[in-house]
Amino acid sequence: MVLSLEETLPVLTTYIAAMFVMMGMGFALFKAKMIEHHGIAQMSNVILYAASPCIVVQSFLTDFSMQRLIEAGWCVVFLGNYYWRYHLGYQVCVQK
Numbered sequence: 001m002v003l004s005l006e007e008t009l010p011v012l013t014t015y016i017a018a019m020f021v022m023m024g025m026g027f028a029l030f031k032a033k034m035i036e037h038h039g040i041a042q043m044s045n046v047i048l049y050a051a052s053p054c055i056v057v058q059s060f061l062t063d064f065s066m067q068r069l070i071e072a073g074w075c076v077v078f079l080g081n082y083y084w085r086y087h088l089g090y091q092v093c094v095q096k
Helices: 005-031 037-059 066-095
Strands: none
Touching (some): 005 037
16 A cells, blocks of 8 residues: 555654654753753653653554564564574584
């Protein structure tokens, strides 16, 4: 499924505008000395530990598709093969 530019441009513009508003608010708060460098680190931790998991969960909220399940299965097969060859296989060869 390929989306056209007319469908994606308004959504993309909205997200970019929201990011600039958040950056502007952060800049204004920093310039007004309402937050310091220590506060910036705390805000980064909040985003890292609270917002990121919410975004990941939201990205998985899609309709079920057999094609997507098959593709995920192939990913598991290929990643398992990679892990076995380059991580476990190497350790077995070194121990002999």
